[in-house]
Amino acid sequence: MIVISFGITLIYFLLIARFLLGFDRIKTFELRQLKPKTRFSVIIPFRNEEKMLPALLESIRMLNYPKDYFEIIFVDDDSDDTSVDLINSLSANTSYPPTNFKVIKNKRTSNSPKKDAITLAISQAKYDWIVTTDADSVLPIYWLNSLDEFIQKQRPDFIVAPITYVNTQGFLQNFQLLDVLSLQGATIGGFGVNKPFLCNGANLAYTKELFKTLNGFEGNSEIASGDDVFLLEKAIQHDKMKVQYLKCEHTVVSTLALNSWSNLIGQRVRWAAKSSASKNLFGKFVGLVVFSQNALLVCCVLLVPIGIMAPQYLLFIFLIKFSIDFLLIYKAANFFDQKNHLKHYFLSSLCYPFFSVYVAFIAVFKGFTWKDRSYRK
Known part of the structure; x- marks a missing residue:
């Protein structure tokens, strides 16, 4: 048992250490105020987002990019609140800077409404570059400028960009923030070691031509979520060199953390x-190693009281995980300028193994609810 425990911990330590090295290999991209050249079709699926849309719409209004160089395609996924009215009233407001807004109705063709929405919007998009984000997001003012300059300089076909939580209050929301920072750290680190495996559809860009070449979401359209990572996988298989990470502070899309444990678990x-x-x-492999390390800690907590494992072994394993995780989260927090939230790290690190094992257990044996719809795996 001791040999297995330290074997798992060693593999976990080396994996996170590799992400730490990879994080630093992705250099921060600096804006040079180049003349805009790229035209974007921004796709935003939504369902009952009347509470979140005002902040998103205001951030769109503030975008510092030529208004005739991008369009916004909202895809209504059967909303029954005032979301559509909010968008339409804004597009009709003559005091609002002219932006090409469009609201279209989603057409369900698969088990994944979001993939259907994106596919439909791409079929109607005017421009060659597709950018996706979520209706509960807030966009930074130089968002499209950053994407444009990166495209001009690096010539990618697929861009993964950063997201984070903002205005986090209390332990629950800061727990989520630290978790997302660890995921962002692993995402950047994965690109840095030439092993990209994560992305987030709230901040993703790719060419329409690539989407067509990959046959869109064909092959995983029956899986409700995964519009981001499954497309990333196909893009990597097609041409990994054209898949790049944009590590730029002006590209960070933000959203709010969830306000209940039940919503977070879901x-x-x-x-x-x-x-x-x-x-x-x-x-x-990463998922297996991370789950094994967390499950190991949970098992050790159970084994120590009955005398099967000595407390010092549990403490040693915990300290190794605690330390290496902190370094990765610290790097991410430093990039996102959120180091002040690290004060919640100790308590979060105690809770996370139990949380992650519970989520894995529920994911195996139960379905989930998303936007008031129930899904099986």
């Missing part, structure tokens, strides 16, 4: 449910 179960369909072997 979200994480949804994220975990798609992992079994992943074809990225490195991503599967």
Whole structure:
């Protein structure tokens, strides 16, 4: 038992250490105020987002990019609140800077409404570059400028960009923030070691031509979520060199953390449910190692009281994980300028193994609810 425990911990330590090295290999991209050249079709699926849309719409209004160089395609996924009215009233407001807004109705063709929405919007998009984000997001003022300059300089076909939580209050929301920072650290680190395996659809860009070449979401359209990572996998298989990470402070899309443990668990179960369909072997390896390390700590906590494991072994394993995780989260927090939230790290590190094991258990044996719809795996 001791040998297995330290074997798992060593593998985990080396994996996170590799992400730490990879994080620093991705250099921060600096804006040079180049003349805009790229035209974007920004796609935003939504369902009952009347509370979140005002902040998103205001951030769109503030975008410092030529208004005739981008369009916004909102895809209404059967909303029954005032979301559509909010968007239409803004587009009709003559005091609002002219932006090409469009609201279209989603057409369900699969088990994944979001993939259907994106596919439909791409079929109607005017421009060659597709950018996706979420209706509960807030966009930074130089968002499209950053994407444009990166495209001009690096010539990618697929861009993964950063997201984070803002205005986090209390332990629950800061727990989520630290978790997302660890995911962002692993995302950047994965690109840095030439093993990309994560991305987030709230800040993703790719060419329309690439989407057509990859046959869109064909092959995983029956899986409710995963519009981001499954497309990333296909893009990597097609041409890994054209898949790049944009590490730029002006590109960070923000959103709000969830306000209840039940909502958080449901979200994480949804994220975990798609992992079994992943074809990225490195991503599967990472998931297995991370789960094994967390499950090991939970088992050790149970074994110490009954005398099967000495307390000092549990403490040693915990300190190794605690330390290496902190270094990765610190790097991410420094990039996102959120180091002040690290004060919640100690308590979060105690809770996280139990949380992650519980989520994995629920993901295996139960379905999930998303936008008031129930799904099986």
